[in-house]
Amino acid sequence: MNFWEKLGKLDRRLVYSMVAVTVIIPLFVPLNLPIDITPEARELYNSVEALPDSSVVLLTFDYYASTVAETEPMSIAVLNQLFRKNMKVITMTTIPLGGPTIAQNVMKMMAAKYGKKYGIDYVNLGYKANYTAVLKGMGVSIASIYPTDQNGTPLSQLPLMQHVKNYGDISYIFVVADNAILDYWISIVNAQYQIPIGAGTTAVMAPKYYSYVQSGQMTGLLGGMKGAAEYELLVHAKGKAVLGMNSQSMVHLLIIAFVILGNVALFTSRRKVHANV
C-alpha cells in the first residue's frame, strides 16, 4: 500500500483532530490575518450611518441559539453603531427557541455599555408566533400585534412607543436571521411599505441574498462570521467574530489541502485500477 492509498483510508477521527487543533491554536496565538471589507458590508454600514441621529431602527433577532457564533456578533456590532448614534432601537424576534433570551441578554449588555434606558432608548417587544401575520399586522399597528413588550408592560406605558405606531414611524430595519424569514421582511415589509432593509445572515444563506442587494431591495448584507467580523471592524469594536476569523482562515487552508490531497489520492488509485485491468 503506497502513500496515496494510505491517505485514502485515513481514519476520519484524525481529520477531526487536525481540524480541532487548527481551530484552537489561532485562539491562543492570534495571527492577525487581514480581513478585507466587502462592498455589501460597507454599503450596509453607510446606509445605517446616513440615518439622522435619534432615528428609530427596528433590529430583529430572528435566529436560533445554534447559530449565535455567526449571528450574535452581528447584533452586537450593529448595536454599537446604533447606540453610538443615539438611535432609538426596537427589537423583536419571530424565533421561539432561543430568540427571546438572546435578544434580552444582548440588549441588556449593550444598554449597560452605553448607559441606555429601557422604554426611552430601546424597547424589546419579544416573541410573537405566526410571523406572516406579525409582519403584515405591524404595518397597520404595532400595538395590535404586540399589546405588551417582552416583560408584559403595555406599549402605551413606554415613552419610546408613544411615537412609533407602525412601519411608517421606523426609519430602518436591520434583520439578523438564520432562516427564510428574511424573504418575508423583503417581500412583505420592504416591497409593500418601502422601508429600507439591511441584513446579516448565516453563511449558508448569504449567496441567495446577494441578489437582493444587487436589485436594490436590501441596502447591504453581512454573510456569516466573515460578515460579522467586517462589521466589527467598521464600527471599531473588535469582538468574537474578528477573533474567530483567524481560526476560520486556517481551517479553510486545511480543507483546501484535504480537497487537493483527496482528489490526487482518488485519481492515483483509479489509474492503478485501470493499469491492472
Added chain:
Amino acid sequence: MPMFNWTIIGTWVAGFFTLSLFSFLYKDNPFYRFAEHVFAGLSAGYYIGLIYHSVILAQLVQPIEEHWAAAATGPDVGHHIMKVAFLLFAGFMGVLMFARFFPKVSWISRYPLAFVMGNTAGIELMSRLHGMVLPQMRATFVDLNASFGNVVLNLIILVGVLTTLIYFYFSKEHKGVLGVTARVGIWFIMIAFGAHFGYTVMARVSLLIGQVNFIFIDWLKIIS
C-alpha cells in the same frame, strides 16, 4: 444558607453537554445519547410552554377577557363583541384541527386546514410576485448608460438568468441551440453550487469555532 450562582452552574452544564455531543466524533457512546435525549425532551417541553403562553394565553384567552370586560363596561360594545366572536371562531377552528386524531370525524380537520391554506396562498402569491419575482426580473435589465465594466457584469447576470431558466425548460429535448444554451446554464448552476458549498463550509466551521470559543472563553476562561 449557601447562595447558588446559577450562571456558573448553567455554564458548567452547557460545557458538559458540549463535550458529550462532541464525543460522538470519536464514536457513539452513552454521554452522547444522554445529551441528545435531554435536548429533544427539553426542546419539546420548551415549545409546549412557549406556545401555551405566547399563543393560547396571549393571543386568545387574554384578548377575549379584555374585549369581554370592555364590552361590559365601556363604549363600542358592538366592536368588542365582534372581536370576541372572531377570536372564539378562530379558537374553535383551532380545536377542529385535533379532529384528525379521531378517525370517524377526521374529515372535519380539513375545514380549518383549507382556511389556513387559502389564507397562506393569498398572502404568499401576492407578496412573492410583488416582492420577489418582479423586482428580481427588473434587476436583470441591462443599464446601457452604466460604465463598461457594469454593463459587462449586467450582461453576465442576464445570460446566467436566461440560460438557467432554459435548463429548467423540459418540454423540448435539450438538443441543438437549446442544448448548448442549457449546457451554459449548467455551468452557471455549478458555479452557484460551488459558492453555496464554500459558504456552507464557512458556516459549519463557524459553529465549531463558536463552541470552542464557549469552552475556552466562557467556560474555562483560559482566553480573556
